[in-house]
Amino acid sequence: MLRIGDFSKLGQVSIHTLRHYDDIGLLKPEHIDAFTDYRYYTLEQLPRLNRILALKDLGFSLEQIARLIDDNIPVEQMKGMLRMRLADIERQIDDERTRLMRVARRLTQIEAEGKPSPYDVTMKRIDAVTLVSRRALVPGLETMARHRRALYDAVYSALDSGRIKANGPEIALYHNTEYTETDIDTECGIAINAKDVGKLAPVPVGVTTRTLPASEETVSVMYRGAMIDVTQAIVAAFSWIDANGYECAQHETRELHHFGRERELATFDAPVVLELQVAVRPIR
Amino acid sequence: MLRIGDFSKLGQVSIHTLRHYDDIGLLKPEHIDAFTDYRYYTLEQLPRLNRILALKDLGFSLEQIARLIDDNIPVEQMKGMLRMRLADIERQIDDERTRLMRVARRLTQIEAEGKPSPYDVTMKRIDAVTLVSRRALVPGLETMARHRRALYDAVYSALDSGRIKANGPEIALYHNTEYTETDIDTECGIAINAKDVGKLAPVPVGVTTRTLPASEETVSVMYRGAMIDVTQAIVAAFSWIDANGYECAQHETRELHHFGRERELATFDAPVVLELQVAVRPIR
């Protein structure tokens, strides 16, 4: 009979670990002294301890190990658990590789620009939204504010005449596939509850209703500053997408006006908080 | 001002998470109502939340994130933390790949033999040991027991004449580089305390003292059964080494007699518990 200290040396585990395995019933000492409560192990228990450690090495939890060891489980089930483990590890390696790319990209960004980017990119899931909107080609940046005011006016008048309430922030969409400062294909809209679509009376010319699809993988950037400088954040988002092995899944960038209504801004220089979203997918 | 529920929707985090970030001081609400204790956030806090989430995506702990965000830390330090993170992730991917190999190997082993192997392989670190031993070429398995008895007799008589106590189990070493059943190059020894080397009087012919080096990466297999069948466990160990991308670092297999003294065994069929150890290194 071995005392816990000797058994722990043979097995290369801490005494505390052995006590823990006793507590959870994974490896009970062969005998416990009734007076001293000393735990006594036998040499024959060493292979069991080794089996536990070997399975722990493979990444199984102690609960899984208990199942793999105690019931002499059927071979098929054992194989099943190993296959699950394989899949888990593969997924985890994939995740870590993604992480690696992101960290590396952040590092090269700092090295290139000398300071960390003010734009932090995250990934989200987004739900589908029912959008009432109007779209137009804006000839240039100078006339942007005026054009968009007209677009939003049309959208809001459609909502008002149907007595429909907005169901989220304003959403502006940019449809150009490349960065441009002329002929900007812009859509201004607002989300409504899908059940309210029927309430829409005859709408102003050019106003349409459609559903923007949900997107499992969406790149999101929070922007805080003047409306007029938002292109910086758009550039940051696309450079992130490019550097991290993604591509656009839909050819549009969404701009969510968390700050409120664009029409109520004094100028395009006023500070706002908005969110850019681009639906993406991994390249191949 | 946004209530916690609205802020949590904008940021795509749970309310509980926001409360947690408040508790640890990572993201304090802009205002807390003195009567209701309601937390109120502002839109301007959204970019900070996003930065937290982005850094969490990179795998930083909340404590690290607090440092990366709060003090406007020097760029060099920021780069340093990113490089550390890179190294951590790379090491983790390596670990997972090792794990993957082990799980895969276990699966193919079961598929090949129809049942799980009775031998569980683990990796250990082992310390250097000072060994008093005698070595001989054993012509065949039939005479193994007799030859080894003679070897151990010589070793024990050396210890006895120097009044030295053993400092661990008996260790038998197999020096053959390949599996063989004839001319087995066998060494039988016992560990002593390094300080006792001087006490050794003139020793029997063939008995020598040397230090077995420590080994960071050692493959270990616990064996329980008859001495005579131990070759099965040796084969299992070497097949594991081969399948998991390792090679032997020293051309010897150690056999640790945890069960006691080989001389006191009635026969080589008696059940014993022993451990096989092979020092290894990753290939390339």
Next chain:
DNA sequence: TTGCTCCTCACGTCACGTGAGGTGGC
């Protein structure tokens, strides 16, 4: 008034590590 939202404990997760305070064995 009825839901809805928010609040503060408090415990659980996972596999132990780290003391605190005390006792048996040689």
Next chain:
DNA sequence: TTGCTCCTCACGTCACGTGAGGTGGC
């Protein structure tokens, strides 16, 4: 008798999740 080994609580880790039980706001 003195170290050494062992014992049982009990709390800490990490980033929250999950109730319990209660209250403010429209």
